[in-house]
Structures are given as C-alpha cells and as structure tokens.
Amino acid sequence: MANKLIDIVNVSKSYGDNLVLDELNLYIRENEFLTLLGPSGCGKTTLLRILGGFESCDSGHIIFDGKNINNVPPNKRQLNTVFQKYALFSHMSIAENIAFGLKIKGKSKAYINDKIRYALKLVNLDGYENRTPDSLSGGQQQRIAIARAIVNEPKVLLLDEPLGALDLKLRQDMQYELIRLKNELGITFIYVTHDQEEALTMSDTIVVMNQGYIQQIGTPEDIYNEPENAFVADFIGESNILPAVMVEDKLVKILGVNFPCVDVGFGKNKPVDAVIRPEDIDLVKPEEGLLEGVVTHLIFKGVHYEMEVSANNFDWLVHSTDMVPVGTTVGIKVDPFDIQIMKKPESEDEEAVPVEE
Numbered sequence: 001m002a003n004k005l006i007d008i009v010n011v012s013k014s015y016g017d018n019l020v021l022d023e024l025n026l027y028i029r030e031n032e033f034l035t036l037l038g039p040s041g042c043g044k045t046t047l048l049r050i051l052g053g054f055e056s057c058d059s060g061h062i063i064f065d066g067k068n069i070n071n072v073p074p075n076k077r078q079l080n081t082v083f084q085k086y087a088l089f090s091h092m093s094i095a096e097n098i099a100f101g102l103k104i105k106g107k108s109k110a111y112i113n114d115k116i117r118y119a120l121k122l123v124n125l126d127g128y129e130n131r132t133p134d135s136l137s138g139g140q141q142q143r144i145a146i147a148r149a150i151v152n153e154p155k156v157l158l159l160d161e162p163l164g165a166l167d168l169k170l171r172q173d174m175q176y177e178l179i180r181l182k183n184e185l186g187i188t189f190i191y192v193t194h195d196q197e198e199a200l201t202m203s204d205t206i207v208v209m210n211q212g213y214i215q216q217i218g219t220p221e222d223i224y225n226e227p228e229n230a231f232v233a234d235f236i237g238e239s240n241i242l243p244a245v246m247v248e249d250k251l252v253k254i255l256g257v258n259f260p261c262v263d264v265g266f267g268k269n270k271p272v273d274a275v276i277r278p279e280d281i282d283l284v285k286p287e288e289g290l291l292e293g294v295v296t297h298l299i300f301k302g303v304h305y306e307m308e309v310s311a312n313n314f315d316w317l318v319h320s321t322d323m324v325p326v327g328t329t330v331g332i333k334v335d336p337f338d339i340q341i342m343k344k345p346e347s348e349d350e351e352a353v354p355v356e357e
C-alpha cells in the first residue's frame, strides 16, 4: 500500500447557516485515483477548493506530506486544479497558455519549451503549440487545461468535473485517457463528479458524499456490490430497496416471504433494508419462484431488457437479456449471495418488529 499523502482531519465548512462539510475525515494515498462522488450540492467542490487552497475551512486541518497546509496559498501548494470550465486564455496560443504559470515562476525559456513539448505529447496533442484555444474542440481544450496543470509537476491533480461539458462518446474516451495519464505521471488524482458511471470506471477509491457527510469509502466493487446504506445503494446503479425483517442469521423476510441470504449478525426479528440489483433477479416459472408476480412494463435497452414486475404490492425492477412480454405471470428468484442486507437508518430502527408466522 502506498503512503498516506493527504490527511483531511475534522474539516468543517459553513456558508452562513448552510453547513456544507461537517467534521469530515478522509485520507488520500500517493498515486491514488480518488473520486468524490455525490449529488449536486453535497459539498464535493467545496472540499476540492479547500484542498486547492481557494477556500479556507472553518475548523480542522489539511495535512499534506505530514505538514499542515491550512495557511499555504494555492500557488505554493503541490496541488494543481483542473476546472470544468477550461479557463484557457483565448488571446494566447496553446504554447503560451501552457507556459503561463512557468513564466510567472521565472523558469528559463529552454526549460519552458521542453515542458511544453513534454506536456503536449502526454496529452496526445504534439504540434498544437501555435493554435489558439478557440480553434480546438472541447475535448482538446480540456487536454490543454490538463497539460497546463501538469507542467508544474504537482504531486496531486485536483479535477473538478473536468469532463462535464463533453458529449458522451468523448467523455468515455477521455476517461481512459485520464487513467493512462495518471499511470504515466505516477501522481495522485482527486476527481470530483456526480456521475456514478464515471466514478466506477476510473477510480481506485470512491468516496460517496451526501449533504456534507461521507456515506461510504471503498473500491468501485465494494461500493457497487456492498453498499453500506440505502443512499449509496440508490445512488450507485439501480436497485430494488425493499423493507424487510431479518428473521434470523441467513434468513430475511421480504414483503412477507422468507428469502435465504448470507448475512449474519443483524439480530432476530430486526427491521432492515434488503437491496437487490435488477440484474440479480431471475424470472422463472411461477411455481419455481419464491414469489409470484406479473410483468407490467418492458423497455428494450440495447444490452438488456428492463422490466417492472408487480409482486406483493411492490414494483420490482428487473434487468434481463431474455424478453418476457407484459402480462406474463412469472416467479421471482434471487441467489442468496445477491441479497444485500443493510441496517435501517437509526430513526427507523427504534424497535424490533415481531415476525408474523
């Protein structure tokens, strides 16, 4: 495991009465691709701006390489930011844009020219030195913005929704490009997005945030397969989140029907949420399922069919490569390993609910 590079310790930030970050704790390792993921307004950008030095926190510490950098100005931090709006200077050539920060630092002409060549090669735009920003596509401008940041040789690149303005195909290409860049540079990327697919594709670690709190930290696989609460399950991918009661270890009652599962340690007769991904539901003959339902909606999605199955007063979302026509009576079957049990949020878990026999 790589060393800890940044330690965010008890960081809080409010704007007026609006508490945006509440005693947040997080560490980031050398060479990690860490993504802050969450809905609009959850505090991702604020945290990134605090790391970059563009915003100060009300309390807490940002420790970089063992030193507190709370009072270090942005240009003295070994972190460089790439914003969603590329903010290139339109009256300057690409070379001048990339050179801008280095000139201010008083670097020699030879050094700067070397760096420009190196950075343009890295972002696959060699030969673009004399073009102007408005003669480039959105994706190319974004690469230049990245080139401009990396010539400063930062230890960390902070990226705030850098692909937000690009169309889907270009976004996907740029995602692979960013992973390659990170590996070639061997530096840490801290990436902000509200796009869960982007986060799952690129990250070593995902930090899911909501309303200023961290909901879960984990690898993309952890976050997708083992969401810790209903918010994460709902935000990452699509899920059926079902009110349930844990009858005993490895047995959960969902909508009045007992389903074998693999989870233990939730206690007996405890109300829980059961999460089942739509692709993990098998539609079988009615007599072979644990419960019976009727297909009420069907949409072709390209790779799979998306269906809604009404069973025990719940609309189950099901993804399947097999088409089952609307109106068909089906059985619902789920592998015990594909049922994820989650504790109810505190307020909903006041008392154990007896299970009716």
Ligand SMILES: Nc1ncnc2c1ncn2[C@@H]1O[C@H](COP(=O)(O)OP(=O)(O)OP(=O)(O)O)[C@@H](O)[C@H]1O
Pocket: 015, 018, 020, 038, 039, 040, 041, 042, 043, 044, 045, 046, 047, 194
């Ligand atoms: N300079 C500011 N002054 C007042 N309120 C602010 C300021 N910057 C951010 N906020 C508020 O702080 C909250 C968090 O904003 P932030 O930009 O960090 O969220 P975000 O998760 O990055 O959202 P988005 O994805 O929409 O950018 C929001 O309610 C926002 O309105």
